[in-house]
Amino acid sequence: MENTQKVVTRFAPSPTGNLHSGSYRTAIFSYLFAKKHNGEFILRIEDTDKERSKKEFEDNILDSLQWLGISYDSFYRQSEHIARHQQVLAQLIADGHAYISKEEAKDGSGVIKEIVRFKNPGTDISFQDEIKGTVTMHTGDLGDFVIAKSATEPLFHLAVVVDDFDEGVTHVIRGEDHVSNTPRQILIQRAIGAPTPIYAHIPLVLGLDKQKLSKRKGALAMTEYRDLGYLPVALLNMVSMVGWNPGTPQELFDKVALIAEFDLAKVQKSPAVFNPEKLDWFNREYIKQLSSVEFWNYAEKYIAQDIKLETLLRERITKFSDIKTMVDSGELSWFFAEPDMKLENIVWKNLKNDTEGITKTKKYIATVVENLEVVPEANWNKDSIKSAIWDFVEATGKGDVLWPMRLTLSGLDRSPDPFELAEILGKEKTIARLQKVIS
């Protein structure tokens, strides 16, 4: 590799909210870029605002990243570096790059405070953004912006610049909402003699309403997706592909594949909508790939492990909490208890107006029972069950036999097919339920 400088990226969330898909994607891109270039990935909690920062949000961010498998090489809390920020601030004042200004507090209390403003040279600043290209802005209309609430309370812009410098950050990958902050941060870099890192401002993630993702608009926290029974790899795959794609038809990417494929140059320039339906699709795809053991590790939170139900569940759930929904809605009632339904319901629609309908249906069921009784217990599976009665079913009429058979076994208008039901129920229960209807 020609580049001698080691790549260092950072994800720098403020602990003022839970980790949602927008901030998660910023973390992913920073992480993938670092790993792709054998670099380091830093997690830095930006907690300089003591009022708004909350420990619970920091915990949420940490929990989420761990669950999602995004590991970091270094961890910092910005507040722990306050002495260094204060020192740089004092130097800036001493050098004449900043000055103390006595002003009335903005909180309306009327007290006069000493804040620190950066002396803005008013030059045009342009920087090369990896995604947006050259961005030029006039810093003149920024005025002398505030960099500290007091001589001892440095603010965001100062802290970010100093920390990125001290931590050797080479690539700043962050949300597009930071582009307009970049010129003033570059101004500070120049004043303290820090190099300007390479910037990559990624377009925002939008909700279905095409607005910036927000909690109010229903953006879920990563931990909420976890609790709903989504798989970490599904979230990783989904989120990394909003606003980025490798340019190939491949859709499924795990972390290793993502690291191999990720390329900042292929990041989209325009904002992208997060589509929950696509997430559901990814999740189903990954559920299919789960081993039986893995499957039950997730499913056990919602239903007692029963291997007979595995295939049925796998085919029907989008996320693991759907199991609870199925149980609560009675969709699986046939598994737990004898179905309870009116006899006339089991008659197929063709025979509804036939006065002999019930009698005929009972005869069909009786024939089914006869055919099933010869199927050996050891060979009781849906294929053998099907072949045992299929000739009769075809000769009589599929709906005429299958509908009552299925209704008898499940008690539900909508359920898995009768062969699968019979297999899961077992020979004894199946025949008992069928016989009960006959008598």
Next chain:
RNA sequence: GGCCCUAUCGUCUAUCGGUUAGGACACAUCCUUCUCAAGGAUGGAAGCGGAGUUCGAUUCUCCGUAGGGUCACCA
């Protein structure tokens, strides 16, 4: 409103001046065991508008329009 950015199916996107504008999700229809699910097949669905440049524009330029971001003693 100032400044910055953006603009291909409903959504995520491919296309590096010449394509029947491709794929995925979603949707519709059909098939596969009666219903549900899964699976398979098929189908509908897009270049914001207007000027240029060019033999030729989705692609390059400009102007509109629309969307997003940002204008704190938050980050």
